[in-house]
Amino acid sequence: MSSTPDFPALARRALAALRDGRATEARALLEQVTGAGHGDASVWVAQAYACKATGDADAALAAADAALRLDPGNARALLIKGDHFRALGDRRSAVAFFHTAIRHAPGNAAPDLQAALVQAREYVKQLTGGFDAYLAETIPEPSSRFRQSVDLMTGKARLYLQEPRFYYFPGLPQIQFASREDTPFLDQLEAAANDVRDELLVVMAEPGLFTPYVELRENRPNHAQAGMLENPEWSAFYLIKDGEPVHDNLARFPRTMAALKDAPLTDIAGRGPSILFSRLAPGAHIPPHSGLVNTRLICHLPVICPEGCAFRVGSETRDWAYGQAWAFDDTVNHEAWNRSGEERVVLIFDVWKPEITKAERAEIRALFAAVEAYGEGPTTWGV
Structure with a gap:
C-alpha cells in the first residue's frame, strides 16, 4: 500500500x-x-x-x-x-x-x-x-477641479474627505482649499497685510506673549497630540478666543480687525470665532490631524513666512507667501512644517462655510447652546 x-x-x-x-x-x-x-x-x-x-x-x-x-x-x-x-x-x-x-x-x-x-x-x-501629455493636448486649459479628478484617477493624488472629530453637517462640498469666489473677503485682508504685519511686529518685540497652541485642560481628557500638547514650538497669540475677546490683545490690533469687518466670522457663543496669530518655531512640524466641525473654513494670512514653510491639506501642498491668504476645510487631514531657520507667523480666523444658510447658522448656534444648557459635551472646540 x-x-x-x-x-x-x-x-x-x-x-x-x-x-x-x-x-x-x-x-x-x-x-x-x-x-x-x-x-x-x-x-x-x-x-x-x-x-x-x-x-x-x-x-x-x-x-x-x-x-x-x-x-x-x-x-x-x-x-x-x-x-x-x-x-x-x-x-x-x-x-x-x-x-x-x-x-x-x-x-x-x-x-x-x-x-x-x-x-x-x-x-x-x-x-x-x-x-498627462496626451490629455493636455486634448484639454489644454482644465479647471482645477477637473485636474484634481484626473490626479485621483491616475493615482497621483489620494482621496481625502471631511473627518470632523466632533460635529458633521451633511451635504457640504468635499473641498480642500476654498475658491476665491467663495471667499471674497480675503481681498480686503490681503490689501491690509502691511498693517497687520506692523501691528504684529510690536507684539513680537515683547517676549512671553505667545502661549502653546495645544493647551492642557484640567476638566477634559488630554492626549499627547503627537508631541504638540503644551509644546511652545507651536504657539498662539489670541485676539478673540472661542468667541470671547481678549480685550488687552484686541485693543492692539485695530487695523487688523478693520480688515476683517466683512468676513463672515463663526459667531457661536463660547465657541467661535477665534482670531489669533499662530507661531511655528524653526524646524517645527505640526503633525497630520483633522478639526472638529465641518461647518466652518479656517483662513490664513501669512505675515512672517520665510522660505521652507509649507502647508498640506489633503492631497494639495502650498507654500506660505507673505500677504497671500487662503481658506481651507480643517476637517480634511492637514499638516504644516517650518524647515527654515526663522519663525513663521500666520493670522488665523474661522468663518462660516458659504453653503450654510442663515437659518442653518441659527440652528447650529441653538444646537451648541443646548449642549451648554444641558451640561454635556465639551465647553470649547480646538485642536
Whole structure:
C-alpha cells in the first residue's frame, strides 16, 4: 500500500529547487502538490514562477490566477498578471494590476519583490506622464477641479474627505482649499497685510506673549497630540478666543480687525470665532490631524513666512507667501512644517462655510447652546 505524499515537504523541496535555479524540477514537484488539491496562494505563485522560468507563459498565467482566487491581494501574482498584459500591449489592464500590487504589497517585502515593485511603479509613472501629455493636448486649459479628478484617477493624488472629530453637517462640498469666489473677503485682508504685519511686529518685540497652541485642560481628557500638547514650538497669540475677546490683545490690533469687518466670522457663543496669530518655531512640524466641525473654513494670512514653510491639506501642498491668504476645510487631514531657520507667523480666523444658510447658522448656534444648557459635551472646540 502506497503512503500519502508529504505535500508540505514536497513544497519545501520545490521552493529550494526554485531558489537554486532548477525550475524544471521545482515545477514538477509543485504540480504534484497543486494537482492533488494542496497548497496555498504562495505555492501557486511559486508554480507560476517555475512555469515562467521554463518558458510556459500560459501555465504561469493559470497558476497566477489560481493564486489570486485564494488571495486576491497577492502582490506577486498581481505583478505576474500585470506583466502578462504589458506583454500583450494592454496598458490599461497592466496598470490596473500593477496599481493593485503596489497597494497590497507588504511593507517588509523581500528584495526581489521590492525590485519588481520598483519596475511596476516606473512603468505606471511613464504611462501616467504620457497620458498627462496626451490629455493636455486634448484639454489644454482644465479647471482645477477637473485636474484634481484626473490626479485621483491616475493615482497621483489620494482621496481625502471631511473627518470632523466632533460635529458633521451633511451635504457640504468635499473641498480642500476654498475658491476665491467663495471667499471674497480675503481681498480686503490681503490689501491690509502691511498693517497687520506692523501691528504684529510690536507684539513680537515683547517676549512671553505667545502661549502653546495645544493647551492642557484640567476638566477634559488630554492626549499627547503627537508631541504638540503644551509644546511652545507651536504657539498662539489670541485676539478673540472661542468667541470671547481678549480685550488687552484686541485693543492692539485695530487695523487688523478693520480688515476683517466683512468676513463672515463663526459667531457661536463660547465657541467661535477665534482670531489669533499662530507661531511655528524653526524646524517645527505640526503633525497630520483633522478639526472638529465641518461647518466652518479656517483662513490664513501669512505675515512672517520665510522660505521652507509649507502647508498640506489633503492631497494639495502650498507654500506660505507673505500677504497671500487662503481658506481651507480643517476637517480634511492637514499638516504644516517650518524647515527654515526663522519663525513663521500666520493670522488665523474661522468663518462660516458659504453653503450654510442663515437659518442653518441659527440652528447650529441653538444646537451648541443646548449642549451648554444641558451640561454635556465639551465647553470649547480646538485642536
